[in-house]
Amino acid sequence: MKSVVITGPGTTEVLEVEQPTAGPSDVLVKMKACGICGSDHMYTTYGGIPPRQGATPLGHEPAGEVVEVGSEVTGAKVGDHVVINVMATVDGLLGSGGAQGGFSDVIVLKDARAGVQFRVIPDEIPWEVAALNEPMAVARHATNRTGSKPGDKIVVFGAGPIGLGAVLGFKARGAGHVVVVDIVPNRLEKALLIGADAVINSADEDVFARLVELHGTAAPVVGVRGERPDSDVYLDAAGAPAVIATATSAAKQGATLGIVAVHKKPVEIDFGALLTTELTVVLSMGYPTEIFEVTDDIIANWRKCELIISDRIPFDRVQEALALAATPGAAEKVVVTFP
Template identity: 50%
Template sequence: MTTMRAVRTGAPGTVELVEVARPTPGPRDVLVRVRACGICGTDTFFVQAGGAPLPTGTAPLMLGHEPAGEVLEVGADVVGVHVGDHVVVNPMAAPSGLIGTGGPLGGMAELLLVEDAELGRTLQTVDPAVPFSVASLNEPMAVALHGVNRLAPTEQEQVVVFGAGPIGLGATIWLKLRGVRHVVVVDVQPDRLATALEVGADAVVDSSQEDVAARLTALHGSATNALGQPRPATDAYLDAAGAPQVLQTVQATARWGARLAVVAVHKKPVDLSGILRSELTILGSMGYPTEIFDVTPQLAEHWERFARIISHTVPLDEAQRAFDLALTPGAASKVVVVDER
C-alpha cells in the first residue's frame, strides 16, 4: 500500500476524505494504525473556516489531534514500543508541527506517523481492554484534568462546573475521582445534564429553567461577598462553556474569596467588574503542560465511566456526517470517528 485515506478540510463547512502518501517511518519513528479519533471544537473551527487561515486565504488542513490506535511498525532505535501495542499520542510533541492543528500530519487518517517515538513523551501504551473510542478521549481528558489541577480543589470544597460537553463532563469525573465533596453541573440541555449525573455529578442545574443562585444556595448553603451581600457558599467554579452568561453568573453569585478556572475559549468580550465584590480569583487553563499521559492509567481504570461522554461513533468513510453532527448545535456531545476495518 503506497497511499492511505485521511480527512482534511474542504470548502467551508465540509471535509474531504482524500488519498495521501503512506508515511514511511524512520529508525526513531513508530507507525500507528489509527482506530479512533475524536472531533473537538478546534476541528470544527477549522472546518467552518475551510482550512487554516493564511495571509492569502485558507489552505487545506489535515484534521485530527485525538487519535488512538495500534502500533503497525516500529523503528529500529525505538525503545519499549512493540508491534500490536495499543497507544495514544501527544499531538503537541510532533517535531514537524502540531498534529491535526497546523502541522503536516493529521490523526484522522488510516495511519499516523509518530515522529521521535518515546514512551511518556510522544506516545503512551494503553490497556488493550480499553475500547479505542474511549482511548481517543485521552487528549481532551488531559485538558479537563489540567483545568481541575489549576482550580486545585480540596476534598471538602463545593464546586460548580459550567458546561456539560466533553471537557465539562471530564472535569466532573476528575473532581469526583479527586474526592471533591459536592459537584454541581450547570447546562441548558437536559440530555447533557442527564449524562452529568451518570458520570458522577452530585446535582445538576438547568440554567434556562432555574435560578442558578437560588439553586446553589439550596445545595451549598449561604455565604456573603466582600460587601456582605448574600451569596451561595460555593467554593470554586470551572467554566467549560465559554458563554458570556457564565462569567456574568459567577460574578453575580461568587462568595468572598471564590475561585474560577476558565478552560473554555471566550470569543466575545466580557465585563469583569464583578470580581471586585467577591475578590474572585480567575485562573486561566490552557492545554495540558504535564497531564497528557497522567490521565492514561485512570482513563483505563474507569473507562466505562468515561465512555458515557461519547454520544456518537461514526465510520471514517462517513467523516462528513461526523462533522455535520459535531457542527449542529445540540445534535451531539462527543463524536468519535472510528476505523474498524
Template identity: 50%
Template sequence: MTTTSTRITARPSTMRSVRTGPVGMVEVVELDRPVCGPRDAVVRIRACGICGTDAEFLRMGGIPFGPGGSMIPLHLGHEAAGEIVELGAEVTDFQTGDHVVVSGHGHPSGLIGCGGALGGMREYLLVEDAASGANLATVPADLPFDIAALNEPMAVALHCVNRSEARPEDKVVVFGAGPIGLGVLIWLKLRGVENVVVADVRTERLGTALRLGADAVIDSGAEDVTARLTDEHGGAVNALGQSRAATDIYIDAAGAPAVFDAVIAAAKWKAKMVMVAVQKPSATIDLAGMLRSELTLIASQGYPTEIFEAAPALAEHREKFAHLISHRIPFDEVDRAYALALTPGAAEKVIVTFDDPR
C-alpha cells in the same frame, strides 16, 4: 452548515486522510503511506475524536498560514488512538502491536491536527521521534479504541481540575456539561470532591451529569443560579458583606459570557474561577464585581503534563468515560461525522472508528 467529502478507496501503498475543504466542508484525500524512519513509529489509527477546535477550522476553511493570511488546508484530528504497526530500529520504548494514544505535542513537524503538517484523522500516522511520555503512550490492549481516543480531551479536563487545586471539602460548580465539563466532573469525583454541582441549559446533558455522580444539577437557562447554589452549598458573603453562595470553585467549561455574569453575581469572598472553555467574545466583564469578591481568575490551557497521566484512570474507569461518547461513526462516513459535530445540539462527542487493517 454541511460537510462533504470525496469517496476514495485507498490502494495498498496509499492511505486516506481528512483535511479541511471549502468553508464548512471536509475533503478525504489519498496520500502515500508514511515511511518509517529509524526513530519513528507508524500507528494504524483505530479511533479519532472530533473536537470543537476541528469545527472552528472547518468554519474558517483551513488555517490562515497562506500568503497575506490566506487560508490553506489543514489535516484534521488530534484525538487519536491506534496500534503500532512499524517501528524504527532506534525506537526502544515500544513494540509492534502495542495499543497507544497519541499526544498532539512533541512532533518536529508541528502540532498534530492543529497547524502541523500531520493530522490524526487518517488511516496511518507517522509519529516522528517516537518516545514514551513525549508523544506516545501505551494503553491496555483490552481498552476499546473509542474510549482510548478520549485521552486527549480528558487530559484537558484533568489539567483544569489540577489548576483548580480542588480539595475534598470544597464546594464546586461546573458550568457546561459537554465532554470537557463532564470530564471535569468525573475527575473531581475521582479526586474525592464531595459536593459538585453541574449547570447547563440542556436537560439531557444534566441527566448525564447526574448519572456520572453530580450531587445536583441546575438548568441555568431557567433557574436562578445564585439561589440554587445557595440551596446546595449554603450561604456566605463577599468582601463587602453582601449575601453570596458558599461555592468555593467555579469552573467554566461553557465559554459563554453569561457564565461570567453568573459567577460574579454568586461569588463569595476569595472564591476561584477556572476557565477551561474557549471563550466567546464578551462586550464587558464586571471587574468591580470581581473586586468585591476578590475573585481569583485562573486560566487552564491544554495539558502540560496530563496527556499521559490521564490514560491509566481512563482504562480503570472506562465505564464512566464511555458515557461521554454520543456517536461512533465509521471512517467511510467521516463526512457525516463532521456534519454532526458542526450542527449545534446534534451530538455531544463524536468518535470516528476505523475498520480492521487491510
C-alpha cells in the same frame, strides 16, 4: 491512504495522500478512533490554521495500533494499543496545523519516545474510549488550574465532554461536592451517571438559589454585599456570557473562577463590583503535563468515560460525522472509528 484535509474556508475533503513510513527512530500507528473537537469546525470555518491556510490535516484526538517500530525505539512493539500526545509530535501539532492529522488511515510518530509522544494502554480499553484521552487531558488541566482542594464545593457550567471530564477531574482531586449546570436534560443525566453530586437545569431553575440550597450560604464578609453560595470553585466549560455573569455575581470572597471554554466574543465584567470578593480568575489551555496523567483514570473508569460518547461513526462516513459534530445541539461527542 486516505486523509481528511481542509481545502478551503468551510470545506474539507477526503484526499488520497502518500502513506508515511517509519524510520529507525519512528513508530507507525494505524488509526483506530479519533474524536471530533469543536476546534475542528473552527479550523474548517477559517479555512485552516495559519500559516497552513487551505492545507490543514484534521484530527487531534487519536488512538491507534502500532504497526511498525523503528529499530532505535524502545517501549513499543507491533500490536500495542496507544494514545498519543498530539502536542509533542515533532512535525507540528497533530491535526492542529501540523503535517499530519488523526483522520487518516496511518500516522507516523517521528523521534518517538514512550511517555512523551505515546503511551501504551491495555487492549481491553475500547478504541473510542481511548480517543477521549486528549479531551480528558484538557479537562484535567482545567481542574488543576483552579487549584481545587479536597472537600471543596465545585460548580461546573456546561455538561459537554470537557465539563463531564472536569467532573471526573475534580472528583480525582478530592472534591467534596460537584454541581453541574446545563440546559440540556440528557446531558445533566449523564453528569449524574458520571459522578456529579447534583445538577441544575438553568433553563428552568434559579441557579443562585439552588446553589445556596446545595452548598449553603457563605460566611458574611465586610464589603461583599448580600448572601452568596458557599461554593469554592466555578468552572466555565460552556462559553456563554451568562455563565460569567452568574459565576461572578454568585462568587463568595476568595472563590476561584476557571475558564476552559472558548468565548468567541468579548465578555463584560464589572471589576468594581468584584473587587471586595478577591475572586481569582484562571484560564486554561491545552495540557502541559496532563496528557498521560489522565490515562490511568481512563483505564480505571472507562465505563464512566464511555458515557461521554454520543455517536460512533465509521471513517467512510467521516464527512457526515464532521457535519453532525458541527451542528449545534445535534450530538455531544462524536468519535470516528476505523476498521
